[in-house]
Amino acid sequence: MSVRRLHDVQPAGFKFTRENMAWAKTEVKKYPSGRQASAVISLLWCAQKQNGGWLSEPAIRHVAELLAMAYIRVYEVATFYTMFNLSPVGKNLVQLCGTTPCWLRGADDLKAVCRKMIGAEKTITDDGELSWMEVECLGACVNAPMVQVNEDFYEDLDAATFEKLLDDLRNGRPVSVGPQVDRQKSAPVGGAQTLLDPALYAGKARRVPKKAAATGKPKETPARKFVLKAPEKKATAKKPASLTKDPKKLTKARAGGADDLKRINGVGPKIEGILNGLGVFHFDQIAAWTRDNVDWVDEQLSFKGRIDREGWIAQAKQLSREDKGK
Numbered sequence: 001m002s003v004r005r006l007h008d009v010q011p012a013g014f015k016f017t018r019e020n021m022a023w024a025k026t027e028v029k030k031y032p033s034g035r036q037a038s039a040v041i042s043l044l045w046c047a048q049k050q051n052g053g054w055l056s057e058p059a060i061r062h063v064a065e066l067l068a069m070a071y072i073r074v075y076e077v078a079t080f081y082t083m084f085n086l087s088p089v090g091k092n093l094v095q096l097c098g099t100t101p102c103w104l105r106g107a108d109d110l111k112a113v114c115r116k117m118i119g120a121e122k123t124i125t126d127d128g129e130l131s132w133m134e135v136e137c138l139g140a141c142v143n144a145p146m147v148q149v150n151e152d153f154y155e156d157l158d159a160a161t162f163e164k165l166l167d168d169l170r171n172g173r174p175v176s177v178g179p180q181v182d183r184q185k186s187a188p189v190g191g192a193q194t195l196l197d198p199a200l201y202a203g204k205a206r207r208v209p210k211k212a213a214a215t216g217k218p219k220e221t222p223a224r225k226f227v228l229k230a231p232e233k234k235a236t237a238k239k240p241a242s243l244t245k246d247p248k249k250l251t252k253a254r255a256g257g258a259d260d261l262k263r264i265n266g267v268g269p270k271i272e273g274i275l276n277g278l279g280v281f282h283f284d285q286i287a288a289w290t291r292d293n294v295d296w297v298d299e300q301l302s303f304k305g306r307i308d309r310e311g312w313i314a315q316a317k318q319l320s321r322e323d324k325g326k
Contacts, residue, residue, distance in 0.1 A: 004079045006057050007087040014058035016066075020046055024066060036067050040077055043067065044084060053093055053150075054085040082135070090124045090131035092169045095148040098134045101141040106265075109159040110145055117166050129170045142186045143179055156181040156189075189305050253281040261286075263319055266310035274300060283323065286316035 016024055024043050031038045043066065047059040055078050064074040078084045085093070096114060098107050114121070114132045124131040140146045143155030147162070154165055156179045168175045183189050253259075258281035261272045278300060280286060289297070294307050307313070 004082075004086055006079075007054070010057045012058070014047070014051065014056055014062050016047070016062070017050060020050055028067070037069050037073070040067060040069065040074055041081070044074070044078055048084060053089040053091075054087055087122065088124065090118075091129050092131075092149050094118070094130065094132035094166070095135045095138070096132055097136070097138045097140075097144070097146055097148075099137040099141075101137075102145040105144040106158060107145045110147065110157060110162050113159050113162050113166065117163065117170075125170070127170070130166060140186075143183070152177045155179045156183060189309065193304070251279055259283050259319070259323070264310075264312055264315045266306065266312065271301065283316040283320040286312055287320050289313055 015021075024039075024046060027042050027046075028036050028039045040063065043063045044055060044060070047063055048055050051059050060074050060078050061071055063069075064071045067074070079086065094114065096107065096110055098111070111134070118125055118130045118132050122131065122133050135148075138146065138148055138153070140153055140155055143153075145157050146153055146155040147157065148154075149165075149169065154162075154175075154177065157165070161180045165175060165180070167173075178185065181189060184191075253276075258276065261267050261275055261280075261283075262269065264283075264286070267275070275281075275297075278297065280297075289307075294313075298304050298307060301307075
């Protein structure tokens with residue numbers, strides 16, 4: 001872990017507001033006598049919020065005095081936990097996840113937006129509205145890439161939606177917290193994919209037995225018998241005619257060799273091998289895919305929506321143009 005130090009410019013002093021002091025005293029009372037130090041993290045967090053999102057040296061000292069702790073002990077806590085900011089931050093602090101899932105899904109594009117709209121990491125815009133820093137996993141990997149702004153998560157971002165989000169935050173416009181695509185929380189994109197058979201929800205709860213007046217024994221209600229229907233067989237997706245009967249379809253790469261399909265963001269060695277097995281070797285083939293082509297290839301990849309979500313066709317068109325311009 002890197003060394004974390006206090007900011008080189010410090011305010012003259014710090015004291016909790018009347019409301020925060022009352023809250024702090026209540027928090028301390030949660031712990032047994034002689035164990036008040038257990039409240040140190042809670043009080044530091046409150047001090048950080050009151051101080052505009054960062055901990056100053058006077059704020060750390062104030063907490064130490066309230067808890068009768070040695071200053072160095074509170075300083076150790078403040079500098080150890082990265083939840084505590086030791087330098088001033090913007091009114092909207094953007095914590096950008098750069099861990100592997102977010103990185104694979106485009107975190108680098110989000111960093112570029114931050115540098116464009118805010119500046120270097122840990123700097124503050126001139127109006128004081130925005131600052132940003134890269135952080136480790138925030139636990140929303142399924143909705144990657146994502147950022148945390150103050151206490152809210154914004155997920156399923158790309159460069160365009162993230163740029164709009166920052167602009168809205170900076171100008172005080174309303175924003176939508178959570179996924180920025182058509183997704184309910186962490187559910188699959190495009191809606192539910194499992195437990196779709198209505199028959200699964202046709203049963204009724206078993207009744208609670210009633211006591212028999214004469215014997216005092218509970219009267220059993222026979223358990224409802226359920227007849228399980230065999231699931232309907234889903235029709236196997238057929239290859240679109242444009243992939244099976246098109247005379248331009250290839251069984252092997254054209255002269256000069258296959259294009260490096262891994263240059264498309266989202267295509268790795270395994271997927272490239274699957275595409276080659278389907279007769280897809282070149283960017284211009286992908287660039288010309290129809291809706292039927294996309295749906296069929298989706299089925300072969302067993303990852304529905306990936307082609308649209310990662311913009312393969314647009315990427316392929318751009319790469320094809322670039323290669324032709326060489």
